[in-house]
Amino acid sequence: MDLTFTREQDGFRAEARAWLGAHVPGEPLRSFDTAEGAKQHREWEAILNGGGWAMVPWPVEYGGRGANLLEWLIFEEEYYRAGAPKRINQNGIFLLGPTIMEYGTPEQKARFLPKMASSEEVWVQGWSEPNAGSDMANIQTTAIRDGDHFIVNGQKTWASRGAFGDWLFGMFRTDPESERHKGLTFILAPLDLPGITVRPIEQLDGLPGFAEVFFDDVRVPVEHQLGEEGQGWQVAMSTAGFERGLMLRSPARFQDTARRLVELYRANAADVEDAIRDEVARCWIGAEAYTLETFRTVSRLLAGGKIGAESSLNKIFWSELDLRMHELALEILGDRGDLLPGAPAAEGVGSWLDGYLFALSGPIYAGTNEIQRNIISERLLGMPR
Amino acid sequence: MDLTFTREQDGFRAEARAWLGAHVPGEPLRSFDTAEGAKQHREWEAILNGGGWAMVPWPVEYGGRGANLLEWLIFEEEYYRAGAPKRINQNGIFLLGPTIMEYGTPEQKARFLPKMASSEEVWVQGWSEPNAGSDMANIQTTAIRDGDHFIVNGQKTWASRGAFGDWLFGMFRTDPESERHKGLTFILAPLDLPGITVRPIEQLDGLPGFAEVFFDDVRVPVEHQLGEEGQGWQVAMSTAGFERGLMLRSPARFQDTARRLVELYRANAADVEDAIRDEVARCWIGAEAYTLETFRTVSRLLAGGKIGAESSLNKIFWSELDLRMHELALEILGDRGDLLPGAPAAEGVGSWLDGYLFALSGPIYAGTNEIQRNIISERLLGMPR
Amino acid sequence: MDFRFDEDQELLQTTVRDFLEGEITAEVVRGLWETKTARSPELWKTLAEIGLPGMLVPEEHGGMGMDEVDFVLLLEETGRAGLAEPIVATAAVAAPMLRGVGGDLAKQWLPKIATGDAIVAVGHPSLPFVEDAHVADLLLLPAGDELHAVLAADVEITEQPTNDPSRRIASVSFAAAEGTRIASGADAAQLWETAFDRGALACAAQALGACDRMLQIAVEYTSERKQFGKPIGSFQAVKHHLAAVKVKLEYARPVVQRAAHSVASGSAKRGLHVSMAKLVACEAAVFGAKQTLQCHGAIGYTWEQDLHVWMRRAWSLDRSWGRSPAHLARVRAAILEPDARLGAGTTFSNA
C-alpha cells in the first residue's frame, strides 16, 4: 500500500494546475441547458481541446493524451480545484466515448472521437423511452433495415442535452419480432436528419435539460451502427460501467461540494443550530470515503482487476451524499435558501438551490436507487431473486 | 371538538389516583419473566383486583367496572403516573379477554374472565409456530376431534409468558386436509395437561420471556374451543385489533418514557452534545402525537366508528418511537449506557438498557413493520398487490 | 372530551374540497405562474363567495364568525388544492389581528376582507420577508415594538423571487408615523405573538393537505405506470416509501387539529402546540415530497408533471411562518423548563 503520489503524478498535476490556472474563465458560464450557455460551453471546450486537456485518458490520435485512470482522477481534482466549467459533452466523452473505443470500427473511431473530444459534436443520450425507464429492455422504437439504411420510427425521452445537442446515441429494436434484451442494435444518429423532431422538456429548474426525440421514417445509414446488429444490449452493458461512472462522478466533484459546504457553514455558523455542524462533518467524511474507495478501486483496476455490480454501491453512495449535502446547504442558508440567484436578498446563496434540484435527480437517474439495491442484494450479497 | 375532560372523567381520574397512590408498591418488582418476579406480579394483580381496578373496561360481573375506552385511557395515565407494575397477564386481559367477550359462550365467559381479571390464571400466547411467524396462516399444529376431546400434536413457539403461565390460547388445525386460513380452530388449553412440554427460550436480556410449547397427543376438552370449529382465523382476526393494541400500547406508556427521557437529558445535559436536545424534543412530540391520535380514534369509536387497517399505522409509529427513545437514552448515558443495573458505576442508569432490548422487538412482534407497511400501502393507500 | 369535528364542520370541508377541485387544477396554477402577480383577483372573489377570506371575520363585519377549529379543515383543503392565494396572510392572520385591534380599523377593513375586496399582508417582526405584499391593499408591519397598519401606496416593496412560482415574498420598508401606528408595547407584542401562532398553524394545516395530495398523485401514478410487466406500485420498495409518508401524515394531523383547538380556545400552551404542529406537518410534507418524487422516477423530475406544484408548496410552507429550527426551539424550551408538566396525563389542559 502506497498512498503517496509519484514524482510523475505530481508533475502531471502541476502541469494541469498551471494550464487551468491560466485558462479557466474568471466568470461562471451560464447553464449549458440555455442557448447562450451552450455556446459558451462549446467555446470553453474548444479552448480545453486546444490545450490538449479535453479528454486526457484518451489516446493521442483521438484528441487525448493517453493518461491512465489515476491521472484522470488527478486531472479532475485540478479541474474542480480551478472551478472550471461543467462538461457540456459529458454524454459523449464520458458515456459514449468508451463504448466507441471498445466497439467502434477504425473508421468510426476516427470519424467520431476527435470531434467528440473537441465538442464540435455534442452528444445526446437516448436511453429512455416512455415505457422503458428503469426497465431498460422494454425498448419499442424500431430501426428496420432497408438496404444500407435503417428506417427509424418511435420516440426517445429524457434525452439529456437534447435541446442543444448534435447527435443522439441509443438502442433501437432492429428485429421487430424480438423481445426484451434481444434484437436490439446500438445506433448513432445526427439530429438534423429529416423526420426527427426534438421537443425540449423543462426540468424542475425550468431549463430544458432533457428532450423528447421523435423519429418518423428517419433514414439512418447502417455505417452508424455501433457493434453488431442485434447485439445492442451487450454493447450498452459490457463496457466498463465503473469507468463511465468514474468519469461522470469523479470524487473531485463531491469533495468540491463538501468544501463549499464547510465554507458555507463557517460563514453562517452563528445563525444555525450546533447540530448542523455534525452533519456537515459527516458529509465531509462521506466525500472522503467516496474518494478513498475510488482510489482503491482504480488501484485495483490498474493492476488488472475487474469491477461489476460494485458500481451499484457507488451509485447509491454518491447520490445520497450529494442530496444530503445540498439539503444541508439550504438548511444553513435558512430564510435565503429558496431565493433565486437574482433575488436582491440572495447574496451569498451561491448555486445551492440549483444544485439541490439537480441532486434530487441523483437517486433516480442512471438506474433508480431501488434498482441498485436489488442488484446489490442479488449480485453482491447473493440473496434469492 | 371538546378537548377537556368532563367532571365525571375528572372524578374517575381522582379516584384512580387516590387508590393507586395508596397501593402501588414502593419498590419496583422483579421482572415477571423470573420465578420470583412472576410471584410478585401475581400478588400485585390480586391487590389490584381486590380494589376493583384489575380490568376497568370490563363488565362488573367479570371483575371489571364497566368503564369506557376513554376512562381506560385515563386509568392508564394514572397507572403509569403512579409507576405501577407491568401487567403479567397482558396476553389474557388485553388480547384474549376481548376475544372471549365477543365469541365466548356464557359458560366460557363466566369460567375464564374473572380468573383472568384477577390473574389467578395467567395466559400464554400461542400464535407462532416454527413455520408460522409473519405468515400466521401457515399453522401446522393439529387438533383432531375424538369424541368430546381434541387430540393435539405439534409445536407452538414464541409463546410469551410461557415459562410461568397457566393457560395457552391459539389457533390449531382441526381439519388436516385444509390449507392456509381454513380449517383452523381457536382453542384454549391448560399447560398442565399430560403430553405438554414447555421449554423456555431466553431472549436478548437473558430472561425466558418466551417458551416453546410441545404437544404430544394432548387431550383438550372440546368445551375449550372458542367460537366455531373451523372458524379460528375469523375469531383471531375479527375482534377489534385496535382495542387490543390500545390496551397493550396505551399512550401513557410512551408519555411516561418520554418524560423519563427528558429528565434523563436534564440530568446529563452538561455531558452530551446539543444535538441530543433536539432529538429528545422530537421524541416528546412523538409521544404527544401518539396520545392525540389515540384520543381522536377513541372519540370516533365511542361515537360508533370503526377501525381497521389504521392500526398498522399505529404499530409502526409506536414501535419506531419507542426504539428511538431508548436509543437516545443510551446515547445520553454515554459510557454508562451498557452497564448492567448491578454494576458499581451504574448509578442513574435506570432500566434503559433493558427497555432498549425490549424496544428492539417492537418493530418485529405483532406483525413485523414490513408487513404493516404492506397493509398500509394496499389497504389504506389502495396500491396494487 | 370529544376529539371529533361536528357534522357541519365536516360538511363544510367536503363542500370546500369539491369547490376547490372544480376551480383549481394544476393547469390553473401553471396559468397563474405565467402572470405578473401569480394571483387571480377573480379567483379571490370566488373564494370570498364561499366565505373563505372572511372565515374568522366576525359576523357583525360580514364574515362567517368562525374559529380556528372550524377553519383548520378548510385550510387543509386549500393545501390539497395547491391554492396560493393569500388565505394564510389575509384570512388566517390579518383578519383576527384586525379583530384584536378593533375600532375603526376593524370596521373599515374586516368587511372588505369578507367580501374579497381587500387583501391584507402581514410582516412579522421575526421574519425577514413579507408574503403576498405585492397584492396587498393594507400591510400590518412592525416598527420597533410597534404595530403599524400601512396602505399599499405608502410602502416600498422589493420582491424576492423564489424557487416556488406560487410563493411571492418581498422585503418591505415604510416610514412609520403616528398615523399608521395601531398598537405598541405589550399590546403589540401580544398581537404579534398570536399572529405568529395563527400563521404557523395555517401553514401546518395546508402542509397536511399538500402531503395528502402528493400521496394521492403518487399512488395513482405508481398504480398505472408499469415496469418489468407490473405496476411499479406493486413493488415493495415503492409501497414502503409511500407507507412511511402515510404514517407521518396521519400522526401529524391530530397535532395540527389540537393546535387549532388551542389557538381557538386561547390556551396558555397555544404557542407550544402550534410549534409542534408546524414541525410535524411540514416534516411530513417535505418527507412526502422526497418520497413521492422518488416513486415517480424521471417523470417526477419534470416541469410538466403535476407533482412538483405540490412539492414546491411543501417546501414553501416549511419556510413560511417560522422554519423548523425556530419551532423546535420553542418546543425544546417548553419541555426543558424546570417546572414543565410532562408525562402520562399531561396532554390535555385540565388533566
Added chain:
Amino acid sequence: MDFRFDEDQELLQTTVRDFLEGEITAEVVRGLWETKTARSPELWKTLAEIGLPGMLVPEEHGGMGMDEVDFVLLLEETGRAGLAEPIVATAAVAAPMLRGVGGDLAKQWLPKIATGDAIVAVGHPSLPFVEDAHVADLLLLPAGDELHAVLAADVEITEQPTNDPSRRIASVSFAAAEGTRIASGADAAQLWETAFDRGALACAAQALGACDRMLQIAVEYTSERKQFGKPIGSFQAVKHHLAAVKVKLEYARPVVQRAAHSVASGSAKRGLHVSMAKLVACEAAVFGAKQTLQCHGAIGYTWEQDLHVWMRRAWSLDRSWGRSPAHLARVRAAILEPDARLGAGTTFSNA
C-alpha cells in the same frame, strides 16, 4: 499511489480467517460466556502460535515486526470471528506503547506478549473504564500527566458488568509511585495520543468484520427461511434493508484502511483519519446490527440465535476507545480550523 494490499498481506488474512473459523464458533463464544473471565488462556496461546498478539512486536523481541497496514486486515478477521480476547488492548495498543517506551520494560514484556505469556491492559486517561483489566498481567495506566506500568498485583480492580458478556471492563485504581512511572509530560502525552488512535483503529477494523459477519448470517437466514411460500430474502423490503448495510460497510472499509496507513506512517493527520474510521465503521456495524436483527424477525430476538453474539460485539466496539461523539468532535475541529485544507485534491498528504 497504490491503494492495495500485497499478496503476502492478503494471504495472511486468508490464513488467519481460516484459522479463526476453525477455532472460534458461536458455541465457543457462548462457552466462554459461562466462564469467570470470559477469556481462554488456551485460546490466547493458540493465537500466539500464529503470531497475533505479537504482530506489532519488533522481531528482535520475538514478534512479527509488522505494522498497522499489515495488521488491519487481521483485526477485521478477529471482528468477523467475534473474538473477544484482548487483542485490541495487548496487541494493537500495549505492544506499540511498550515499543515506544523502550528500555528494560520493553525487553521484559514484549517477548512475553509475543509468546502469549503476558496480557497487558491499557487504561486511557480519556476513558472511564479499562478493558480486560481482569486478565491483565501488566496495566499501563495514567496518573496526572504521567504514564505508569503497574503489575496486576498492585492494582485494585472493580469489574463493571455490561450487556455484552464478551466485554469485560473495570474501574482500576492504583498507588502511583516512582517505581511504576515510565513516562511523563510531553512523552506521556504523545504515548497516550498514539495509544488512543491505535485502540480506536483496532476497534474500527473489528467493527468491519463484525458487520460483515452479521450480513452473512442474515443473508443465510433470509435465504433459507420461508414465509408466504418464498424465502423471505426474496422480498424487496428485506433485500433493501441488507443492501443499505452493504453500502455503509463497503464505504467504511477504505476509510479504515487509510487510517491504518496513516498510523503506520505516522502521518500528521493520523488522529483525524482514525476518528473518521472509528465513526464510519462503528456506524456501519451498529446499523448492521439493527437491520439484520429486523430481517431475522423474532428468532433474532433470542439468546440461542447466533446473531446477537455479533450484535453485542458491534455495540461494544462502538463504545470502546472513544464513542462516536468524541470522534466526531475531532473531525469537526479539524475541518473547521481556519487553515484546514479541504476539497478536491486534499485527500492524500502530498497532493
